[in-house]
Amino acid sequence: MIKDEIIGYLKQLIKENVPIEVFVPDNEKFGHYSTNVAFQLSKTLKKSPLETANSINEELKIKNAVPTGRQAELFEKTEVASPGFINFWLKPEVFQKETGEILKQKEKYGSHTAAGKESKKINLEFISANPTGELTIGNGRGAFLGDALANILELVGHKITKEYYINDARASNQIKKLGETALGKGETYKTLYLEQKVKGIKKELEGKSEGEAGYLLAQEVIKDTKNFIEKELKIKFDVWFSEEQLYQTSEIEELKKQLEKKGLVYEKEGALWFKSTEFGDTEDRVLIRSTGEPTYFITDLTYQLDKFVDKKFSQAIDIWGADHHGYESRLRGGLKALGILKNDDDFKIIITQMVRLIKDGKEVRMSKRAGDYFTLKELIEEIGLDAARFFFLMYSPDTHMDFDLGLAKEKSVKNPVYYVQYAAVRCQSIINKLQTTNYKPQTANFNLLDTQEDLNLMRMLARFPEEIMKAAVNYSPQIIVRYSMDLAREFNNFYEKEKVSVEDEKLASARLALIQATLTVFKNIFTILGISLPEKM
RNA sequence: GCCCCUGUAGCUCAAUGGACAGAGCAGCGCUCUUCUAAGGCGUUGAUAUGGGUUCGAUUCCUAUCGGGGGCACCA
Numbered sequence: 001m002i003k004d005e006i007i008g009y010l011k012q013l014i015k016e017n018v019p020i021e022v023f024v025p026d027n028e029k030f031g032h033y034s035t036n037v038a039f040q041l042s043k044t045l046k047k048s049p050l051e052t053a054n055s056i057n058e059e060l061k062i063k064n065a066v067p068t069g070r071q072a073e074l075f076e077k078t079e080v081a082s083p084g085f086i087n088f089w090l091k092p093e094v095f096q097k098e099t100g101e102i103l104k105q106k107e108k109y110g111s112h113t114a115a116g117k118e119s120k121k122i123n124l125e126f127i128s129a130n131p132t133g134e135l136t137i138g139n140g141r142g143a144f145l146g147d148a149l150a151n152i153l154e155l156v157g158h159k160i161t162k163e164y165y166i167n168d169a170r171a172s173n174q175i176k177k178l179g180e181t182a183l184g185k186g187e188t189y190k191t192l193y194l195e196q197k198v199k200g201i202k203k204e205l206e207g208k209s210e211g212e213a214g215y216l217l218a219q220e221v222i223k224d225t226k227n228f229i230e231k232e233l234k235i236k237f238d239v240w241f242s243e244e245q246l247y248q249t250s251e252i253e254e255l256k257k258q259l260e261k262k263g264l265v266y267e268k269e270g271a272l273w274f275k276s277t278e279f280g281d282t283e284d285r286v287l288i289r290s291t292g293e294p295t296y297f298i299t300d301l302t303y304q305l306d307k308f309v310d311k312k313f314s315q316a317i318d319i320w321g322a323d324h325h326g327y328e329s330r331l332r333g334g335l336k337a338l339g340i341l342k343n344d345d346d347f348k349i350i351i352t353q354m355v356r357l358i359k360d361g362k363e364v365r366m367s368k369r370a371g372d373y374f375t376l377k378e379l380i381e382e383i384g385l386d387a388a389r390f391f392f393l394m395y396s397p398d399t400h401m402d403f404d405l406g407l408a409k410e411k412s413v414k415n416p417v418y419y420v421q422y423a424a425v426r427c428q429s430i431i432n433k434l435q436t437t438n439y440k441p442q443t444a445n446f447n448l449l450d451t452q453e454d455l456n457l458m459r460m461l462a463r464f465p466e467e468i469m470k471a472a473v474n475y476s477p478q479i480i481v482r483y484s485m486d487l488a489r490e491f492n493n494f495y496e497k498e499k500v501s502v503e504d505e506k507l508a509s510a511r512l513a514l515i516q517a518t519l520t521v522f523k524n525i526f527t528i529l530g531i532s533l534p535e536k537m
Numbered sequence: 538g539c540c541c542c543u544g545u546a547g548c549u550c551a552a553u554g555g556a557c558a559g560a561g562c563a564g565c566g567c568u569c570u571u572c573u574a575a576g577g578c579g580u581u582g583a584u585a586u587g588g589g590u591u592c593g594a595u596u597c598c599u600a601u602c603g604g605g606g607g608c609a610c611c612a
Binding site: 021023025026027029030034036039042043048049050081082083084085130132167169172173174175177243269270271272273282283285286287288289290291293295296297299300321322323324325326327328329351353354356394395396398399400401402403404407413414415416418419421422423425426429430431432433434470473474478482485486489492493495496497499500501515536537 | 539540541542543548549550551552553554555556557558559560561562571572573575576577578592593604605606607608609610611612
């Protein structure tokens with residue numbers, strides 16, 4: 001990454017141990033890249049940030065004057081700006097060379113090898129919806145987030161296992177309630193969707209207990225869900241983990257003993273409680289009910305423990321809906337008590353906030369139980385997978401999203417996803433049209449590309465690996481979505497002002513190669529986000 | 538009452554503690570004999586409120602006032 005090269009040079013100059021940050025400033029009058037390191041240094045040096053920045057810049061200038069230094073190949077100009085920023089302008093060759101890298105690395109461009117740093121083995125669990133109905137729009141948010149995040153983390157060199165936890169235990173209350181619904185003895189989950197599923201397995205249900213009936217019905221729902229996730233959402237899970245299977249082992253029992261041994265449990269009113277208040281929870285929680293049945297808590301704790309102990313993941317990432325947030329301190333406390341977590345990040349929980357669905361100016365209440373909810377399936381039928389993915393991914397999970405159905409549908413042409421796709425399709429279309437001419441992009445001389453628009457586009461392309469890294473470190477796919485919009489804008493600007501088919505064939509070849517590089521980055525972005533590249537628009 | 542998010546432009550959302558707070562949509566005015574006008578250019582417009590920490594606060598702390606969600610021997 002270009003950014004890292006700059007950091008490398010600064011490290012040679014700065015002996016003090018301070019973090020060196022280099023970033024792309026918002027305003028281009030502050031340079032291609034910029035650093036605030038003088039502010040950090042001024043404290044230890046007891047000089048003003050401006051003085052500090054000036055002395056660093058003087059050293060940079062001296063080194064830059066030596067024609068053999070690599071540094072001299074990097075900086076065109078460095079400048080100090082009040083109150084203490086150092087701004088860098090890089091030579092065109094830096095970006096011209098980087099554009100060549102894109103064409104060389106192709107679909108690998110943007111990825112990082114985890115050499116030097118430890119490549120983590122990460123378990124990423126998401127969706128994990130209860131098998132009591134179809135996936136909701138809220139599930140969709142977690143689904144797309146998890147899928148894109150997996151792609152991003154893989155690009156920076158981690159090994160990701162995508163996992164779906166199925167809450168299908170016969171002994172659980174939820175499955176029993178589902179069974180009641182299946183047998184017509186209760187209406188907890190009564191929906192049209194389930195009624196149809198029940199019809200399909202009427203014979204098998206006869207004479208079954210509630211737990212068994214619920215389990216059977218759950219299997220039908222899961223079959224559907226799995227199919228929907230793979231075929232419609234285009235998400236591929238590595239592991240589908242069944243809660244019921246956990247009940248078949250002795251692991252829950254063993255965990256109970258382990259906690260007892262550590263003195264972290266006590267009995268009260270016939271139930272076994274975990275002292276979760278010792279780990280930051282607001283109250284203690286039941287592990288084993290007075291009926292002798294384990295709660296979801298101990299089952300889940302067993303499951304999470306299994307990720308670290310048996311399967312040897314170095315990090316587990318869970319994506320939850322907002323309604324589960326209260327559960328975090330309990331579960332985290334349990335894992336801490338067992339000595340599993342070295343630091344908080346080992347078990348990373350990402351909470352996605354609610355999606356409010358607005359229809360005709362009014363909020364559509366979504367409840368599985370009420371049965372009048374708008375499903376993810378319906379949403380995708382209405383606005384398409386690309387738009388759905390893009391729209392959900394462009395916002396931070398912390399945002400309480402308002403999703404206006406009418407708007408999404410009616411204005412779908414103006415949805416930002418089309419803006420980005422349009423730019424990519426334009427690239428493709430230019431390539432299709434011109435690649436049959438005498439232009440030879442494979443022998444492109446990028447040094448010929450030196451107009452403002454050429455350079456702006458190349459600079460934007462060169463940021464891609466840096467954006468991937470930023471997105472990975474912050475677990476934030478929305479960074480890539482925002483970047484894709486910036487790139488589309490930069491490309492459209494380029495398109496307005498520069499042409500590929502110019503008289504000078506060498507220049508034309510270079511331009512065509514630049515278009516190819518742009519398309520490559522677009523394709524890589526689309527792969528991360530899971531959206532398609534239309535052939536025509 | 539306690540806990541988790543959250544309050545930025547007319548609307549939906551951005552901004553690892555950085556410089557003049559950015560986009561899209563909506564509005565207004567330009568722009569297609571040229572590789573896709575689903576494009577480009579210009580323009581109007583915002584950090585809920587009061588303290589604090591800092592060279593620097595939309596960001597961190599605190600109080601107040603709003604909004605969403607959660608507080609089960611459900612999962």
